[in-house]
Amino acid sequence: MDATIKKQLEKTACKVRMGVIEGVFNAKSGHPGGSLSISDVLTYLYFAKLNVDPKNPKWADRDRFVLSKGHCAPALYAVLAERGFFDKSELKSLRHIGAMLQGHPDMKGTPGVDMSTGSLGQGISAAAGMALGGKLSSAAYKVYTILGDGEIEEGQVWEAAMFAAHNKLDNLVAIVDNNGLQIDGKITDVCSPMPITDKFEAFGWHVITMDAHDFDDIERSFDEAEKINGKPVAIVMSSVKGKGVSFMENQVGWHGTAPNAEQYAQAMDELNKRLESLED
Amino acid sequence: MADVIKKATRESYGEALAELADEYEDLIVLDADLAAATKTGIFKKAHPERFIDCGIAEANMMGVAAGLSTTGKKVFASSFAMFAAGRAYEIVRNSIGYPHLNVKIGATHAGISVGEDGATHQCNEDIALMRTIPGMTIICPADDVETKAAVKAALDFNGPVYMRFGRLAVENFNDKDTYKFEIGKGIELRDGKDVTIIATGLMVGEARKAADILEAKGISARVINMHTIKPIDKDIICKAAKETGVIVTAEEHSVIGGLGSAVAEVVTECCPVPVIKVGVNDVFGHSGPAVDLLKEFGLCAENIAEKAEAAVKLKK
Numbered sequence: 001m002d003a004t005i006k007k008q009l010e011k012t013a014c015k016v017r018m019g020v021i022e023g024v025f026n027a028k029s030g031h032p033g034g035s036l037s038i039s040d041v042l043t044y045l046y047f048a049k050l051n052v053d054p055k056n057p058k059w060a061d062r063d064r065f066v067l068s069k070g071h072c073a074p075a076l077y078a079v080l081a082e083r084g085f086f087d088k089s090e091l092k093s094l095r096h097i098g099a100m101l102q103g104h105p106d107m108k109g110t111p112g113v114d115m116s117t118g119s120l121g122q123g124i125s126a127a128a129g130m131a132l133g134g135k136l137s138s139a140a141y142k143v144y145t146i147l148g149d150g151e152i153e154e155g156q157v158w159e160a161a162m163f164a165a166h167n168k169l170d171n172l173v174a175i176v177d178n179n180g181l182q183i184d185g186k187i188t189d190v191c192s193p194m195p196i197t198d199k200f201e202a203f204g205w206h207v208i209t210m211d212a213h214d215f216d217d218i219e220r221s222f223d224e225a226e227k228i229n230g231k232p233v234a235i236v237m238s239s240v241k242g243k244g245v246s247f248m249e250n251q252v253g254w255h256g257t258a259p260n261a262e263q264y265a266q267a268m269d270e271l272n273k274r275l276e277s278l279e280d
Numbered sequence: 281m282a283d284v285i286k287k288a289t290r291e292s293y294g295e296a297l298a299e300l301a302d303e304y305e306d307l308i309v310l311d312a313d314l315a316a317a318t319k320t321g322i323f324k325k326a327h328p329e330r331f332i333d334c335g336i337a338e339a340n341m342m343g344v345a346a347g348l349s350t351t352g353k354k355v356f357a358s359s360f361a362m363f364a365a366g367r368a369y370e371i372v373r374n375s376i377g378y379p380h381l382n383v384k385i386g387a388t389h390a391g392i393s394v395g396e397d398g399a400t401h402q403c404n405e406d407i408a409l410m411r412t413i414p415g416m417t418i419i420c421p422a423d424d425v426e427t428k429a430a431v432k433a434a435l436d437f438n439g440p441v442y443m444r445f446g447r448l449a450v451e452n453f454n455d456k457d458t459y460k461f462e463i464g465k466g467i468e469l470r471d472g473k474d475v476t477i478i479a480t481g482l483m484v485g486e487a488r489k490a491a492d493i494l495e496a497k498g499i500s501a502r503v504i505n506m507h508t509i510k511p512i513d514k515d516i517i518c519k520a521a522k523e524t525g526v527i528v529t530a531e532e533h534s535v536i537g538g539l540g541s542a543v544a545e546v547v548t549e550c551c552p553v554p555v556i557k558v559g560v561n562d563v564f565g566h567s568g569p570a571v572d573l574l575k576e577f578g579l580c581a582e583n584i585a586e587k588a589e590a591a592v593k594l595k596k
Contacts (some may be wrong), residue, residue, distance in 0.1 A: 060352070104315040107350075107379050115350065119370060125340045126375055129347020132332065136308065137351065156371070165408070230339035 001219045005048070007278055009215050010012045012082060013043040014275045017079025017244045018268060019091050025178050025264040027095035030103070033254040037179040037212060037239040038146055042079045042165055044218045045144060054084040063141050064130045067082035068117040069177065070104040071256070076113070077101050085112035089188055104228075121154025123147070128164045131172035131216035131232075142226075148173045148224040148227025150182030152193045153273040158203065164232040167203030177212065179241035200234035212239030285424060287451045287482070289445040290388040292427035294319025297356060298326040299428070304435050307366055310345055310357040312338045317447075318358040318388040318582025327541060338368040345383045346375040354435055355383050361390035365406035369378060377413040383543075384434045384441045390420075391532030392560060392577055393448040393482060395570035402565040410442040411510050412432050418510040420444040420531075420539075422484035425454035426507055429461035437463060446482050446532070448570045453485065466513035472502035475588045476520035479530035480506045480539045482579075483558070487530050489581035494588055512542045514550065522550040524593045528556045530584050532574070535559040543574050554594045 004248050016039045024030035046052070067076045074094065083086040086100070093099035100109055104118025114130070124134040127145035147157065164172050176196055184190045193199070197207045204214040206228045210221040225233040241255070242248030245267040259267055297309055297320060313336045315321035319406045324331040334341035338359050345357040357364070364387040365372070376383045387406060394402045410418050419434065419441060421427040427445065434441040466478070470491055479487035491501040502524055504516055520527060527547060529540035540557030547555050560577055574580055 064350075068348075115347065116374070119374045121339075122343050122371055122375045125343020125349070125371070126347035128340070129344035129349075130351055131347075132344060133348045133351030133353055136330075136348075136353070139351075156337075156339040156343065159335075159337035160343065163337065163340050164342065165332060166335075 001216045006215045008095040009043055009047060010276045011275060013040045014271055014278065015082055016043050016075060016078040018271045019081060019088065020074040020258070021245065021259065021264060021267045021271065023074040023077060023094035023101070024258045026092045028258050029095060030074055030258055031071040031237045031256045032074065032259070033181070033241040033248060033251070034069060034136070034148060034177065034179065035072040036245060036248065038072055038177050038243045039075050039244065040213050040215065041146070041175060041237065042075050042219060044215060045080045046083045048219070049196045049222055050144070051141070054112065057085060061139060061141055064114045064127070064143040066123045066127040066130070066145040067105055067117055068127065068145045069120065070117030070123065073103065073105050076105060080112040083173055087208060109255055120148070120151040121156035124157055124160040125172070128160050128169060131164065131169040134166055134171050135169065142171045142173065144173045144175065146177055148182070148195065149176055149178045149180065149187050149193060150190070152176060152196065153191055161203040161205065162199065168230050169232045170229050173235060174232065175235045175237060178238050179239045181241045181254050181255065184274050185252055185253070196236050204231060205234045208233065208235045210235050210237040212237035215242055244274065282326055286449045287424045287452065288447055288449045289423070290319045291425045292353045292424040293388065293431060293445045294307055294322035294388055296428040296431035297323040300432060300435060300482060301330065304354055306352060306354045307435065308332065308348060308353045310341050310343050310354050310355065312336055312359045312363065314359055319385065320358045320386065338363040339371050342368045343375050346379070346381050349381045356386050357383060358386040358388065360401060361387040361403035361406040362401055365409045365442065366403060370411050371454045373413050377416055377432060380415050380439055382438050384443060384505040386443050386445065388445040389447045390444045392565045393481070393532060393570040395447065395464060395573060396567050398557045398567035399564040402533040404560040404565070405537070406444065407509055407533050407539065411537060411542065415439060416510060417441040417508065418444070419463065419508050421507050422479040422481055422505055423450055423452040423454055425456045425459050426461060429459060430507065432456055433461050433463055438590050443474045444481060450482050451485055453488065461507070464511045464513055466507045466516040467505040467507065468502065468516065469505050470501070470503040472500040473524055473591050474500045475526050475528060476502040476504060476524045476542055477528045477588060478504045478506050478517065478520070478539065479529065480509060481575055482532050483530040486581045487584055488581065490584035490588060493581060493585040497589065499589060499592060502536060506539060509539055509542055512546060514546050517543055517546045518550040519552045521547050526554045528584060528588045528591050530557060530558040532579050533559055535561055554591060557584065558584050558587055
């Protein structure tokens with residue numbers, strides 16, 4: 001990847017992370033851990049990949065994105081605001097009464113949200129439906145969805161996996177955020193969905209593994225995904241839950257907890273310093 | 281004159297989809313390995329390129345339907361009521377109902393008249409489940425003519441619709457040349473002053489016969505075909521409550537949460553009068569021929585007439 005573009009994406013991802021912290025802190029609830037683990041890939045998608053128009057969010061030929069792990073809405077909102085779908089000030093009223101930004105994505109109320117999600121396992125089916133719609137209409141758009149590694153314990157995910165492969169939905173890319181943690185602990189301790197890559201392969205998908213926090217690897221993976229014909233693509237990305245905020249990294253407790261004022265200040269300080277270092 | 285034919289509403293449903301395919305070019309039909317039974321197979325045969333079999337995976341099918349609808353397709357997703365409303369309930373609620381997507385659910389094999397397959401497949405709870413989803417429209421047509429008109433109306437309507445069809449052949453009583461279907465508008469089939477029978481689906485035919493039985497006994501029964509259970513026609517219910525003073529509801533569904541409950545909810549607010557419910561009395565069904573089961577569970581003209589006769593006596 002071009003060094004200038006890479007640096008720009010890293011800066012944007014840093015701002016997205018600040019948006020996550022801002023939203024969750026002001027909401028006094030929400031899911032920072034998994035939001036931070038997908039911040040880089042969301043930044044890449046919205047700033048380097050998706051063919052979308054913030055001025056015309058419902059444009060029929062746009063690429064679609066479905067956040068199947070809907071609880072990580074703070075990251076989606078932060079990236080949509082950064083991309084200009086709505087004003088960043090909205091992040092401060094996340095989860096408040098009367099606010100546009102609901103606890104989980106609401107396609108009816110939020111520009112840029114392509115599917116209402118939150119109940120795990122459902123987004124990938126909707127994404128498959130969108131991809132099928134594209135095929136039936138001979139449309140060129142692609143559909144991307146992000147699932148949690150805990151989420152894939154839902155049986156519906158595998159119904160959708162079977163369906164997408166059977167229908168040769170090569171316009172569908174499912175990204176699995178493999179941060180290794182779910183609410184009750186390590187995914188391997190709770191009810192292991194491993195091996196994830198083998199499972200998707202067995203279901204007839206083309207599988208790519210990716211470092212979730214390396215833009216070079218992210219670009220390589222999505223470039224590869226684009227070249228695949230006749231199969232849906234699963235990108236299983238190794239990520240760090242809480243990535244970018246030192247005390248949240250790899251801590252299961254930050255799955256669904258908001259920072260207090262002190263923790264908020266520390267997180268923002270760390271992210272500001274990171275941003276400054278990238279400005280040099 | 282009405283066409284004298286006997287046909288299951290599932291059959292009429294499958295025919296309607298095939299007949300409407302040319303007019304509705306964006307119509308896509310999904311099924312979950314039951315096309316031969318739900319009769320979407322009729323559509324599949326005519327338009328294989330617009331039919332998608334999702335396999336035995338109803339949860340995913342409802343999600344796919346949701347996603348497809350966002351791309352501008354008019355989607356019908358079909359399975360047995362048990363799986364469409366029961367197994368896939370939460371997907372219908374969250375992926376279709378919450379975003380109010382333009383998905384039609386064609387649920388066949390509703391009620392006890394599934395027959396020999398027995399309790400696991402006799403869904404007497406689907407109306408109750410679907411009624412609780414905000415913005416869901418629920419239609420339960422009574423015969424061939426009404427089914428075809430209802431399928432077209434659902435396609436013209438922008439939003440989620442749950443359509444309930446039966447396995448058992450029922451007599452057609454509507455005239456296809458004059459019949460008019462309007463979502464949310466009950467139809468008074470017969471005027472009466474002593475009691476009102478409000479029925480839906482297969483029980484409408486039974487209600488008409490019950491009115492004949494009652495007439496022979498000197499009781500004047502009004503009969504209302506409530507083909508739309510949600511949004512329910514409050515006006516026609518309140519008028520009936522005021523003018524006849526007592527209501528009997530008849531449905532091939534549990535007495536909990538279905539048509540009877542919906543009618544009672546309206547009546548208690550506008551004009552409290554007794555509402556007697558004929559339906560499945562909070563029990564599971566069992567195997568047997570459909571017609572015998574309907575009689576055994578009291579889902580027949582004789583029982584409606586008996587309940588109506590008793591109901592009249594409740595009036596002061």
